[in-house]
Amino acid sequence: MPSPELPDTGRDPRWRRRAVTAAVALLAAGTTAPATAAAEPDARAGAQTPFTSGEAEDAETNGTVLGPDLTQGSLASEASGRRAVTLDGPDRYVEFTLGADANALTVSGNVPDGTEGTVTVSVNGERLDTPLRVTSEYSYLDTPDIEGSTTHHLFDHARLLLDRDLHAGDVVRLQPGTVPSYTVDVADFEQVAPAPEAPQGSVSVLDTGADPTGAEDSAAAFTAAIEQARAAGTEVWVPEGRFRIDSPLAVEQVSIIGAGPWRSVLLSSHLIDQTESAGGVRLRDFAVLGDVTDRVDDSPDNFATGSLGAGSEVTGLWLQHLKVGMWLTGNNDDLLVEGNRILDTTADGINLNGSARGVRVRNNFLRNTGDDSLAMWSLHAPTPAARSPATP
Ligand SMILES: [Ca+2]
Incomplete structure (x- = not known):
């Protein structure tokens, strides 16, 4: 697990990848069944994958x-x-x-x-x-x-x-x-489905100036789309394309929906980084591809760092080449994390770091994480009553 908040253990916080670039074929709670078993899904065998x-x-x-x-x-x-x-x-x-x-x-x-x-x-x-x-x-x-x-x-x-x-x-x-x-x-x-139509009434990031070729930074265009969508009570639409996001997006009370993780790609190693949020964040059906080759524990080069706020949902995402997929602190009450793929991280897939209430992490697939695939711990938020009494 990354440990930016842990006491100094004397460990070098940098894990370095060499040369021009991932991890154990670790199939944690997102284990998939081999092809031959796909016709006979077994609820005990892990995620049902696409x-x-x-x-x-x-x-x-x-x-x-x-x-x-x-x-x-x-x-x-x-x-x-x-x-x-x-x-x-x-x-x-x-x-x-x-x-x-x-x-x-x-x-x-x-x-x-x-x-x-x-x-x-x-x-x-x-x-x-x-x-x-x-x-x-x-x-x-x-x-x-x-x-x-x-x-x-x-x-x-x-x-x-x-x-x-x-x-x-x-x-x-x-x-x-x-x-x-x-x-x-x-x-x-x-079998990847064709791109769906934009949700009716949604705000497309193309209409606020995003560049689907990935050549130009689209962070400002995404921010503008988020603000417009929130004001109008509708969703942000990310159509097919590759969108460079060079600075983190502030997300609360917004839905950002893509055309599927094979079609709508956000190029970012640091997409969300916030200590608090009013919640109600829905992120669905797109990919976030980073370029993280080193593990630097005090760098927030994750898909999501911190808090999405209460009642948020992260579904149908493809997260790859990041340090951690989701490094969660603060309020993430009742968060749903479902149907995502997390691949090739230098550290954890998902880490619930601190208090977390009502969080559901289900039917995700994780392979090649550099550290834990799925982790939760009560750092800085122990519940004394929950501690086991010392064994005599
Ligand atoms: Ca093999």
Whole structure:
């Protein structure tokens, strides 16, 4: 857990990722079932996800199967199932046979330190025009404060919306493209819905000047849309696009709705940072992609830091490349956190830090968090009556 409010433990607060870039395939309370189990959901097995997963080590391959291995610093130790497949060179492949319709692919993979480039995707033998882009930027993390630790070799999620609809029985092949080697842990396949219409009467961020290309900072345009929507008693609409947000947004008594986490992308490592809020915040159906490669505990480089206020909801978000997804202090009473994906954080997924009442965190999916996936603790807010009496 990040510990900006903890007494000095002598630990170096910086965990550094090396080179140009993630974490244990930790499936905490958001564990997904493997693809083969998707048809038989089991309420005891974790979240119901919008995708099905296939482990590379269970797929067809002419690559090298790693693991199982739990040795700290080994690549296999960070993999789902502690096993993965290394593809050394363009002739090596791993092939997944789909069990359901899909038009999108997310791969948890790893490339050698200091490299970035492409992975070729083929469907039923036909190479797709658009490759998967991969990087080592988030994958090599040093933790010098952990005595005896060696550089972590972490996986990182790369995603691709395909140019076609795939069906059960179709075969998707991955091969190194411009990268010298690619290690595949697990692949997620899903059917992404078309972009919905804007909610009737909503205020679009495009109408207040936001740049959907991601070239210009759209923070002021989002702030203007929030103020207009609040005054009109309506919602903020974030259409398809990539929106750079260079400074935090003040959110209270507002709904911000996107066209889905594959379509509406906010580029920010520091989207919300506030100690109090009047509450009533609803954040739904968009992605927040950061660029956090180091863990610096006194930096608020999280999706949400502090308080969303009472009665808020965070649903259908995709949060990636942040320090923490949600680092919550202050009033978050009756908060609902549901149906989100949190990937590749340098620290926790969600941390309820201090008092929290009536908070519901359910049906979320977390993979590759650098520290806790889901945590709660009563820092600075112990309840003496709740303490267990000392054991004689
Ligand atoms: Ca695996």
